[in-house]
Amino acid sequence: MSANSNRRWERLLVWLRDEHGMKTGEEDLRVACRYRPGAGNGLYALDRCTPSTTLFTVPASALLNIRTLERRYPPRRPPLSATQLVSLHLFLHRPEGESECKDPAFGPYISVLPRQFDAHPLTWRIRRTEGELLSRLPPSVSRVVDVVTQRFQIDWDTVFDYMQDNPHILSTSSRSDLDAAVHTTKDQALTEDFLWAWLNVNTRCVYQRLKPKGSDADNLTMCPVFDFANHSPNPPHLLPLPSNAEIWGTGSKRGEPYGLRTPDGTGFPKDQELFIQYGVHANKTLFAEYGFVNAMAEGDVRAGRIDGEVDVQDVVERMLQDRGVAGQWIKSALEQEGYWGYWTLHSAPKPGHPSFRLISALRLYHSIPRTNTAIPRNPDEILASWRDTLMGKKDSISPENEAAWRATLADMCREVAARASRNLENLKAVKSNNTEGWRGFTYDCLRTLWREELEVAEAVLESIRDGEEFW
Incomplete structure (x- = not known):
């Protein structure tokens, strides 16, 4: 990693340990963020990991979700969705340039999030740039990008209206470039700020049972450490630790810790990169939602080795x-x-x-x-x-x-x-x-x-x- 990235990783661990009580000793935190040329950051095993080994557990208070944020903002009827609420918080505390996030609650976590999404097709749509790239998308991919764009616009309209109704929340922002004009003018710069926040949520959130109904769209969280893990379509994948909410089929009013473990029957050697899977999605969905595709060797799809x-x-x-x-x-x-x-x-x-x-x-x-x-x-x-x-x-x-x-x-x-x-x-x-x-x-x-x-x-x-x- 660069010096900045390494410093932010260390600062994140200190924050998790000192502010939230996370165990970060060598027996409790078995992974580290590292940079691999051509692939970016990823999670790597610090030592040999045996099957069914807990790699880390992040306390509930350090997660970004409806449970940790809902009391920080005025209520609304109907409530803001989880995506809207977390995006709002990130929007209010977006780091300026390459500086650190100044949010007193989640600053060290927000500081390690990606600073830009230039390669994401939604960015091209919202900025009205890269028309040449958009024109080269297969029609089926372009339709999914349309759907993602509509979701973004609905969330941005909802959050903007919420800020108009509750202008005092702007005073909680740690940014120096937000003022009263925010709740009267929806300009391109503000839209791109919210786009940054929304894409961080959309590309990095993970399922966590927080509501009584398992299929509730608000069952999502953003988790420090976890979101350095990259996607791979091929097993083995890291697995989430079981939660009481899932075991008992209930919601969680206060939230629960979130962690990852190695799969049953599979271990990993020291220094191996560890992967997760972003669901079983077609490439058109992966590209429209996350901005990447599963690599495919020529002929693998035709031969049926991959479900194209x-x-x-x-x-x-x-x-x-x-x-x-x-x-x-x-x-x-x-x-x-x-x-x-x-x-x-x-x-x-x-x-x-x-x-x-x-x-x-x-x-x-x-x-x-x-x-x-x-x-x-x-x-x-x-x-x-x-x-x-x-x-x-x-x-x-x-x-x-x-x-x-x-x-x-x-x-x-x-x-x-x-x-x-x-x-x-x-x-x-x-x-x-x-x-x-x-x-x-x-x-x-x-x-x-x-x-x-x-x-x-x-x-x-x-x-x-x-x-x-x-x-």
Whole structure:
């Protein structure tokens, strides 16, 4: 690590020990933050770790979540969400430049958080920059970025309105550049400050049971030490320590400690980097939410060694638009039955295959002759036959329908593959001029995203040619 980073790490440990009572002896804190060229900071084993070993436990009072923050801010009805509340606190205490955070409550922790997110696609959207990079995203990735952007805008609007209603909270800020203008003017600089805060929460929070309902969106926390751990799709992964809230299926009014352990049956040698997994997500989600992708060796997706995924919603929507009124009727039927969207192709488990949702959409699409652009004369009969395939009463609508949708699926795969090939060729031409810093990393991500689309489409097309049956 740099001298600054090393100093901040040491200051964090002192704060955890002295202010929160965390045990940081060699038997209690078995990891350290280290910098690896080309990969950034990560968590490394200080010594050999045996299976089922507790690596560290961070006290509840040192975590950033609704339990540690809700009493610091005026109540609201409905309450601010966990993401909004933690983002608000980070916004009010963002470090200025490369200086240390001056928040008296969580300053040493906030100081070790990333200072910028230049490589994140949400940053490009909010700053209205990097249009060239945004234009190179696959359509499915761009749609997920749209969803993330909408979430951010909703949270920023909510927090800004909250500050307008409670202007006195600005006096609690440790920043010198916030004044009364904040609660009257939502300018670009303030938006980017909140973007920094929001992205820290979105990319670094972890699930922690705090509410009675396990699926409550407020069951999240930011945890010192933990958030230096990098993601890997491949096991073994570090595991969270069991909590009383999870064991008993309840919430926690005061919060609980959070820690990590090694998995059962797996140990780690000294100096090995230790990884976590950010859930089982497709690359399009990883890139839109976190700004990175899982690396893939060429051919791994096509061979089914990795479950590649392609969302073909843009292709299906265009097909329906071309059908005129008939396409609108098909869309309405899909929406009513809960089958609109999430139409995907997959490379694994082998053989490459379309999702059942996509098959169902294509079956309905071909229930009306493609030359027909009007609403069918027998809509109830068509829908009844189609619904039978959804409910498992029939395997298919008809042999002719099966042949038709499989042929259309093959055309879609060829279209996706051709589009991916064109974009990969274009990226070859531009990457050599954009290899510095985060841009080089981003172009590698773009190549991975397009190569995944190419190989998934080829895998599914091969299955169609081989006569594979899907569901």
